Amino acid sequence: MRMPWLLRGYAAVFYAFLYMPIGVMVVLSFNDSQIMGFPLKGFTLRWYGEALAEGALLRALWNSFVVGFVASLVATALALMIALGLRHRVPFRGAVLPVILIPIITPGIVSGVLLYVSFGVLGLPYGLSTAVIAAHVTWVLPFAFLTLYPQLHRFDRSIEEAAMDLGATPWVVFRRVILPLIRPAIIATLLFSFTLSFDEFIRTLFVVGSQRTTPVYLWLLIAEQMAPFLPAVGVMIMLVSIAVAGVGFWVSGRAAKLAARVEG
Amino acid sequence: MKRREFLKNGVAAGALAALSGGLAYGQADPTLEILVVNALVSGPLKGILEKEAKVKINDAPFQSSTDVVSRLAAPGGTGRYNLMMSHSIFSRGPVLGERAGQERCTALDLKKIPNVSQVADTFKPDFLERGGKMYGIPIMWGYDSVLFNTKEVPADKDPGMQSWGLIFDDKYAGRIGWQDASPHMLLAAGLFLGHKQPELMNAEELNEVGKFMIAKKKNVRTIWTSFAQCSNLLATGEVVTTFGPIPVRYGLQQKGEPITNAWCKEGVLSFVQPAYIPKDSSNQDAAHAMINAMLGQAYASQMSPVCGYLSTSKLGAQDMPSAERAKWGYGILDGSTKHAPLRMPQDLNRWLEVWTRIKAS
Numbered sequence: 041m042r043m044p045w046l047l048r049g050y051a052a053v054f055y056a057f058l059y060m061p062i063g064v065m066v067v068l069s070f071n072d073s074q075i076m077g078f079p080l081k082g083f084t085l086r087w088y089g090e091a092l093a094e095g096a097l098l099r100a101l102w103n104s105f106v107v108g109f110v111a112s113l114v115a116t117a118l119a120l121m122i123a124l125g126l127r128h129r130v131p132f133r134g135a136v137l138p139v140i141l142i143p144i145i146t147p148g149i150v151s152g153v154l155l156y157v158s159f160g161v162l163g164l165p166y167g168l169s170t171a172v173i174a175a176h177v178t179w180v181l182p183f184a185f186l187t188l189y190p191q192l193h194r195f196d197r198s199i200e201e202a203a204m205d206l207g208a209t210p211w212v213v214f215r216r217v218i219l220p221l222i223r224p225a226i227i228a229t230l231l232f233s234f235t236l237s238f239d240e241f242i243r244t245l246f247v248v249g250s251q252r253t254t255p256v257y258l259w260l261l262i263a264e265q266m267a268p269f270l271p272a273v274g275v276m277i278m279l280v281s282i283a284v285a286g287v288g289f290w291v292s293g294r295a296a297k298l299a300a301r302v303e304g
Numbered sequence: 305m306k307r308r309e310f311l312k313n314g315v316a317a318g319a320l321a322a323l324s325g326g327l328a329y330g331q332a333d334p335t336l337e338i339l340v341v342n343a344l345v346s347g348p349l350k351g352i353l354e355k356e357a358k359v360k361i362n363d364a365p366f367q368s369s370t371d372v373v374s375r376l377a378a379p380g381g382t383g384r385y386n387l388m389m390s391h392s393i394f395s396r397g398p399v400l401g402e403r404a405g406q407e408r409c410t411a412l413d414l415k416k417i418p419n420v421s422q423v424a425d426t427f428k429p430d431f432l433e434r435g436g437k438m439y440g441i442p443i444m445w446g447y448d449s450v451l452f453n454t455k456e457v458p459a460d461k462d463p464g465m466q467s468w469g470l471i472f473d474d475k476y477a478g479r480i481g482w483q484d485a486s487p488h489m490l491l492a493a494g495l496f497l498g499h500k501q502p503e504l505m506n507a508e509e510l511n512e513v514g515k516f517m518i519a520k521k522k523n524v525r526t527i528w529t530s531f532a533q534c535s536n537l538l539a540t541g542e543v544v545t546t547f548g549p550i551p552v553r554y555g556l557q558q559k560g561e562p563i564t565n566a567w568c569k570e571g572v573l574s575f576v577q578p579a580y581i582p583k584d585s586s587n588q589d590a591a592h593a594m595i596n597a598m599l600g601q602a603y604a605s606q607m608s609p610v611c612g613y614l615s616t617s618k619l620g621a622q623d624m625p626s627a628e629r630a631k632w633g634y635g636i637l638d639g640s641t642k643h644a645p646l647r648m649p650q651d652l653n654r655w656l657e658v659w660t661r662i663k664a665s
Contacts, residue, residue, distance in 0.1 A: 074539070074561075075535075075536060075539035075559075075561075077536060077539070077540035077542075078540070156375075156378060157378055157379055159380070160378050160379035160380030160381060160384075161380065163380055166384065245365065245367070248365065249337065249362075249364060249384075250337050250338075250362035250363055250364040252365065256365055260365050261532070262530050262531075262533075263367075263530050263531060263532070264342060264343060264531055264532070264551060265532060265535065265551065266531075266535035266536050266539065270532075
């Protein structure tokens with residue numbers, strides 16, 4: 041069936057509205073001009089070179105990678121344990137989900153202030169390895185849980201029971217039965233969590249101390265000056281996010297196929 | 305090596321690298337954590353301070369003066385940083401507290417800061433003092449004025465045009481920028497409308513200023529929120545004149561753009577930032593040394609050429625040619641350039657309400 045022209049037009053406008061800013065950023069990243077804007081003055085790769093030569097940016101990227109790596113590992117592990125626990129009858133089971141979702145419904149700036157004050161009251165140091173990782177785990181955990189829980193919820197428990205009937209301990213069942221089946225979901229959760237952590241800004245700004253993550257570094261650039269390599273930095277960060285999301289989609293697809301095979 | 309082993313080893317190597325490399329790749333262990341305008345420790349300025357004061361400097365991301373004092377006043381805030389700086393108009397209350405004994409900062413040992421004698425007399429009101437003790441010393445100052453494109457606005461050739469009126473002028477309708485800053489914009493409009501001390505305007509006068517700005521808002525292209533946005537608007541020619549801070553003018557001039565600032569006949573809005581040491585700072589000697597270095601010849605003379613802000617130290621401009629002194633704004637010190645010190649209005653809530661009304665109009 042052919043799409044009516046009105047719908048086609050709507051779709052074209054919709055996608056243009058959605059993706060044109062990204063397209064403009066990509067174009068400007070190659071523009072040989074000191075200012076971020078039109079008219080275009082020629083093609084250059086200079087801004088990519090300058091961005092990559094910026095030591096502070098590379099440090100910020102590294103910091104974001106490490107924080108994202110640790111936060112996603114911790115959040116995924118916690119989410120997995122909570123999801124496994126919720127398959128059993130536990131006290132206050134009904135209250136767990138709303139509590140886990142609190143960081144999602146709390147505005148970022150409020151979370152930032154709460155973290156700032158809490159760390160102050162407790163006398164804990166700010167910095168990447170302390171407050172920032174805690175802030176990121178708090179932020180990422182609900183998303184990790186919401187990604188993992190449906191996978192475990194629809195898991196056919198008769199497979200576990202069969203393994204236990206054959207003498208497997210709970211740990212062996214987890215390691216040899218559950219884990220291999222949900223591994224793609226875990227990897228997808230890790231990647232999703234990593235992306236969320238990598239992009240997190242407002243909570244980080246409150247507790248980062250004197251270090252920089254990539255979003256904080258970019259924000260400082262925008263707040264202080266008009267650095268002509270900003271579009272190039274934007275494109276590089278976008279590529280990182282696209283790469284991570286691409287791997288996530290691939291792994292999710294694999295998980296869906298595997299689940300279908302097990303159910304079949 | 306099998307694929308699975310390769311992946312396993314790769315992940316292990318990555319984790320090991322992350323741990324051994326530390327979270328802050330390539331950074332030396334900090335000895336002095338500071339929260340100041342980041343431009344003040346940018347480029348060679350940081351090296352000068354580190355060498356003179358024999359410290360390692362780690363500068364936290366600076367958001368605003370209000371953020372600095374909020375962080376100082378928050379639980380645990382007196383031990384987070386070794387040195388902080390914020391506008392003197394915001395700082396006095398949070399730094400000194402309500403009564404003697406409630407100070408959040410340490411009383412400075414002036415024997416460790418001999419360069420305090422170099423602070424220009426103009427900045428005497430901006431020292432943070434109580435009971436004969438000194439808690440904060442003015443280090444940096446600057447001003448907000450009108451920025452304009454010299455190719456479009458001939459105010460550089462006609463000093464008579466140099467007025468806050470440029471950002472309200474119908475002649476530049478559709479090409480004017482305002483900053484989204486409540487007291488600043490209203491103070492500028494107040495100065496233009498003839499109030500010598502606009503921060504003292506009563507409710508009726510403030511309303512009149514608000515009405516004037518609402519009437520002129522039709523001329524405004526945009527109300528910008530970040531320095532980068534302001535820079536871009538000026539550089540692309542989208543606006544030809546705007547309320548503007550020093551770093552924007554400085555950054556654009558460095559790029560060769562035809563942008564300069566007006567020495568408004570009503571007075572540019574000047575501000576001062578003192579430095580203070582939170583009372584639970586872990587490295588007070590080093591912080592004293594840094595304050596002293598900031599007032600010293602090497603740092604003070606480089607402050608304007610490197611970041612555009614001005615030093616409160618007389619050593620900052622003493623060897624500067626007069627044209628350069630005038631360019632940076634040191635004329636304010638000898639009275640050749642008029643300024644209106646930025647003061648906070650008493651009834652800030654009313655000012656915020658008026659500014660919100662203007663924005664919503």
